[in-house]
Amino acid sequence: MKQTLLRFLKTRRALAALALLVGVAVGGVWLAWPAAHSDAGLLPAGAAGREMALDAAPWQEHQRDGAALLADLKAGRVEAVGITPDALLVSTAAGERYFVLDGRGAFANLAIAQARDAASSPFELAMLPQVHVGPDARGGWDRAFEVIRVLLSLLLPVALIGVVLHVMRQDVFSMGKLVQRPRDIRFADVIGASEAKAALSDVVQFLQQPARFAALGAHAPRGVLMLGGPGVGKTLLAKALAGEAGVNFIATNGSEFTSKFFGVGVAKVKQLFATARKNAPCILFIDEIDGLAKRSQGNGAAESEGNRIINQVLVEMDGFAENAGVIVIGATNLAENLDEALLREGRFDRRVHVKLPDVRDRADILRLYAKKLPAAPALDFERLARVTTGLAPSALAYIVNHAALVAAREDAAEVSMAHLMESVETARIGERNGAQRALSPDELHRVAVHEAGHAVVASALHSGKVEKVTILPRGGALGVTLVTQEEDKTLYPKSFIEARIQMLLAGRGAELLLLGEASSGAAQDLQECSRLALDMVARYGLSEQAGLFSLAAVPAQHAGGLMSDAVKQANALLNDLEARCAEVLQTHLHALKSLTAELLEQETVEGDRVEELVHPALRRAA
Incomplete structure (x- = not known):
């Protein structure tokens, strides 16, 4: 009931303010609008002008053009000229009276200028803004339209300012309507992320029992930075933290602080942190916090506003008391884009890595x-x-x-x-794209040979489990050999990387062995195996010829000559592994030919069939 009354009072205030603005505008128009009948004190000073003002009918009986007026002015026959909004009223020395239509007033200015320069005798000049020549266009609908036009010209700027202020106000106060209570989400509902959940466990305890920590002089981190790739569950983990601790949850993102209006971003930050304090204890979650970017030295409006927003965030985080019960959690996969001041102790002083599930x-x-x-x-x-x-x-x-x-x-x-x-x-890999229809029989045969080479070497060197081989095009690939690992790997031994490179080279090697020449189909494979070979030489220290020196220790501007040597050594490594791959293919030539034939016949071969072809003795023993 109270909220309804407040909304009503706010509406009444808005209506009263609008009525006041309308009243001011109407009053201004009324005061500025010339009266239809002038008082005597407002009549022109000259006798001819007063006569025109009181009754302009005699002048409206005859109409002439501007050339006639100019001729009379030059000849000195003009006795008086009355300038009205619609025309010029002219009295001559011979007693002649006529009017010249001049609705825009341009000819009036020209006539006056000509008269001053060329008139042979002086004449009376009278301004008659209240006199209208011809049909009284101002007395009917046109006058009403003119009133409306003037009103709109006064009210539209006021209304525009009001709309802008309203949008700015809504933009700011929307930050205070983000409070959630995710009571039903717990750490148990988040599958995986065991390391992250363990790192956040003491935050849960602080939010549940702040007095126990305060008695020991300890306080929870003011900010926790969650690092992880897109889609790993950072938002869900933050909600689970709030649910586990039984506190409120406020979620926003880095781009929400920006605004088309200067200064609104800072107001948003203030409103958001004020809402967080009001709803403490709570979790304030800022997703994609790298959207705040870094403070820059630029002098532009955008750079200045961005700097002020980050400064305000820093001030607000420093303003938290140790027992405020508000913990800010930022999430990003681009920590290098954050301002250094955000990462120091007392702000985001703890980092939690949210890894991919195993x-x-x-x-x-x-x-x-x-x-x-x-x-x-x-x-x-x-x-x-x-x-x-x-x-x-x-x-x-x-x-x-x-x-x-x-x-x-x-x-x-x-x-x-x-x-x-x-x-x-x-x-x-991608959707099936139907590109097979565009391949000739020779090209289809080459694709089958290429994919069979990948599968045979992968199975022979145990570089992974072959799940499927197909010559059905998917995405940008004309064929696919799907090889998986039994377990996720964090560390890669030298033998594993060499087997992986040989598997990548096996498609090209099979083409050379069975078809006599290679093709452009190995471009992607060569790019990947070249990257792996260069890493072995320049980063991992896994090349006997290159030694243990890592190019990662050399500044980029000084690594040019060393990089060329590393490329030569990586190329030598690739040549050696290509020769070893050719030996494996020659050893399993029968399996290579059989798998190629089955691919041409069936288009897709399962991994178990590849194992049977490459390791027939093991299958018979089983």
Whole structure:
């Protein structure tokens, strides 16, 4: 009831202010509008002018043009000229009276100038703003339209200012309407991110028991910076922190502080932190905090406003008392774009890295999302977790949802493993693009040889598990060999990187072995294996010829000559690995030819069949 009354009073005040503005505008028009009938004190000084003002009818009986007026002026026959808003009233010495239409007043100025320069005798000049010649256009609708025009000319600027002020006010006070209470989200609802949850556990304890920490002279960090790639769950983790501690949650993002109006960004910062203090204890979450950028030395309006916004954030964070119960959490994957003052102790003095889920976490996440679908009972989530290495939880959610779309497209009753694998390939490689129809038989044969080479070497060197080989084009690739890892890797041994490079070179090597020449289809493979070889030589110290020196220690402006040497050594490493790859292909030549033939016949071959072709003895023993 109180809020309703306040809204009513605010409305009454707004209406009263509007009525006052309208009254002022109408009064101004009324005072400025010339009276229809002049008082005697407002009549022109000359006798002819007073006569024209009192009754202009005699002058309206005859009309002449401007040339006649100029001739009379030059001949000195003009006795008086009355200037009205519509015409010029002319009296001659011979008693003749006429008018010259001049609605815009341009000819009046010309006539006066000509008269002053060329008149042979003086004449009376009278200003008659209240006299109208011809039909009384001012007495009907035109007068009303003129009143409306003047009113609008006065009210529109006032209304525009009012709208701008209202938008600015709404822009600022919208920052105070962001309070949420995510009571139902806990750390247990966030799959994975165990390191991040452990790092945030003491923040939960401080928010729940601030007195215990205060008694020991300790205080929680004023700011926590969450670092992680897009879609890893930083926002969900911040909500889970608020839910775990049972406190309020306020969410915004770095771009919300900017505004088209100068000074509003600073007001937004003040309003946001005021709301946070009012709702303490709470979590103030600023997503994409790198949107605040860094303070710059520029003198432009944009740079100045950005600097003032960051300065205000710094001041507000310093203004928190130790027991204020407000913790600011910023999230970004571009920490290098943050201002250095934000990262010092007392502001964002703790960093929490939110990593991608590992293979077990991915399986659990996929199970969680699949529960919401009419899924087939025999889904291999472990396999799905393997083929989704490096994907964020948001990408996994997309894969499950897209699998449902694929099932609906096929009019299936449930989501099967085939639908999920199709969705994984779409997410990782791209949609089927139909480019196969544009390939000639020779090109299709070359694609089959190329992909068979990748698969055979990957299986022979155990550089990963071959899940599928296909010559069906996807995205920008004419064929795909899908190789996954049983476990996520953080450290890569030299043997693993060399096997990976050989697998990348195997497509080109198979073309050379079976077709006699390579093609442009290996461009992407060469780019990737060149990057790996250069890292082995210049960063990892994994080349016997290059030694242990890392080019990462050399400033970029001084690394030119050293880089050319590193490129030569990386090229030598690639040549050596290419020779070793050719030996592997020659050893498994039968498997290479058989897999090529099956690809041309079936278009897609599963990974188990590749293993049978490359390791027949192991399959027979099993």
